[in-house]
Amino acid sequence: MKKYSISKQALQRLPSYLNYLNWAKRENVKNISSPTIASDLKLNEVQVRKDLAAISSTGGKPRLGYNVDTLISDIKVFLGYDETDKAVLIGAGQLGRALLSYNGYEDYGLEIVAAFDVDNAVVGKKFKGKPIYHIDMLDRVCKKNNIHIGIITVSAENAQEACDKLVECGILAIWNFAPCHLVVPDNILVQHENTAASLAFLSMHLREKMKNEK
Amino acid sequence: MKKYSISKQALQRLPSYLNYLNWAKRENVKNISSPTIASDLKLNEVQVRKDLAAISSTGGKPRLGYNVDTLISDIKVFLGYDETDKAVLIGAGQLGRALLSYNGYEDYGLEIVAAFDVDNAVVGKKFKGKPIYHIDMLDRVCKKNNIHIGIITVSAENAQEACDKLVECGILAIWNFAPCHLVVPDNILVQHENTAASLAFLSMHLREKMKNEK
DNA sequence: TAGATTGTTAATCGATTAACAATC
């Protein structure tokens, strides 16, 4: 079994393999073949094999396919879900609180340590066990916990300011949920959570489909 | 100016161009060149020109670049943000309420008409002006409003059931926020909002970066 | 054994980038 270096696109497919394999596990599937995975996820079976070859520790067995449990654990290790990264979150509004309350992120190797806001109605409180501090405390908390990931869930108008503060505090990677462009130094990594892009896909395809059906 | 058919990848870049151009507009930029856009968004300038050529109604002007306002409106038209699609949402929990309260989606051509849940604590109430109905009302509301898009914000355990109900009610496209695989008939479009994928990207790059800096 | 499935090399396809003439 030769190790391929993984492509950007393959990397993006790994989380869907993981969801799918967890589902298969719940359905009591012990071994699974690439044609099965491919047909369920609407992918090409060779692509599935190549993707899995890049991350699988053991490879598959002819006739049997891949062991579901091993594959799940291989993907988790590859994506680093077994090592937890700590993060802070700025903006304890609806979306911020939704992220705080979703404890599933720990399965993905992310632990939100604390939230920050300026609103006195929430500052000082806890939400789902996570403390909400005043934004002035950001630097102290980040340094103390050696935090490198920041999550922005403030409005588009306030996102740049939040971003600047995170950069000042030594944050290296930013996960931005605000629908806006951010200006950052070159060495800072920004991942835009662009739900509008998914939406664009969905509504374009839907429109095309409805046009074809006429 | 020749019209290119747009690639999948270019389509996914359009929303970030839009965010960026809205930012430029706020900064009072009237015209903008492809090298500027490329450098700010960390893209190749030829790629930017090709992407814009696919959607621009007027094209750019040598020496001047592209008109920001025209480009913004061209992208919106192309992505269908000027025509509103109606949607229903299942699951009025934290995430569901976050989506309901974000009125920005109307800028993206999506109107959430109503939410559905089974929890008597929320059924019958309104949230940000949007009614929350019991799930049993789903069919009636969808048919009456001719709705084709469904948003799933229930837990992974309940997502398949929610999905089945949406399909029964004639929904054609599903935007799934639950981190799980869904089984649907072939003619139904599913867009997984895979935040774990973004996260994977972020944490891998971060780890690589920190390794390199050692 | 026969047949399903894996893993890999080679061929194809599509997207990105380089080069450059056209234009304001």
Add this chain to the structure above:
DNA sequence: TAGATTGTTAATCGATTAACAATC
């Protein structure tokens, strides 16, 4: 005019798919 920038063709690069031998 000179120079920045556009738009497009051609070249490159990377990702997907086809073909097929190896294997259980």
